[in-house]
Amino acid sequence: GAVVSQHPSRVICKSGTSVKIECRSLDFQATTMFWYRQFPKKSLMLMATSNEGSKATYEQGVEKDKFLINHASLTLSTLTVTSAHPEDSSFYICSARDLADAKNIQYFGAGTRLSVL
Amino acid sequence: GENVEQHPSTLSVQEGDSAVIKCTYSDSASNYFPWYKQELGKGPQLIIDIRSNVGEKKDQRIAVTLNKTAKHFSLHITETQPEDSAVYFCAASEAAAGNKLTFGGGTRVLVKP
Secondary structure: OOOEEEEOOEEEEOOOOOEEEEEEEOOOOOOEEEEEEEOOOOOEEEEEEEEOOOOOEEOOOOOOOOEEEEEEEOOEEEEEEOOOOHHHOEEEEEEEEOOOOOOOOEEEOOOEEEEEO | OOOEEEEOOEEEEEOOOOEEEEEEEOOOOOOEEEEEEEOOOOOOEEEEEEEOOOOEEEEOOEEEEEEOOOOEEEEEEOOOOHHHOEEEEEEEEOHHHOOOEEEOOOEEEEEEO
8 A cells, every 4th residue: 555656757858848747646645745856866855745726835945936736636746847957857756645644654656757958 | 944964874784784874853843753765766665664752663674763852863774685775764754844854864775795
């Protein structure tokens, strides 16, 4: 149980294009999902908290218009990197919290490696 | 906000030996401390966690200890095996902060056969 699926696992795009990353909780419902960014050999940095049915909460320094988050259902959150540039190249990871689990454990997806040419 | 420090950044051990990773946190309100294992190119996997109402938890070869007074917690891996080689992250969270996780910088563990 508690599987989080992230898609795609790898994406290469041209500068100026937009890229959408999906995060799905496969066997549980999640009112809250989290989006992280990880640079090579670095730790995970929280970008935003995705709340089902409401606006995402962004961490300080993260551009809302650059990283669009939509959490339209209890099992799906999407992150869209708009007008991507080479500096947006990174490993993006989502996590989800089981609505029915009072323990508040975060389960992580496998990550998406974005390369912007 | 919360700040989590993790040491060491790299750890090399001989197979069969023990590995210990230590973390300190700054916010005394933090009450949940998970440890994640991340293999190359993959997402983090929860390996063990501890809450502030207990001081120690064990799961087979893995144990975690928590000292609330000193605000530090540690991961202990006994009888290490080559498949334990990975990057390990500690984290801390607090309910009033929306249960957001603040991660330590990570420890790259290499178990040499």
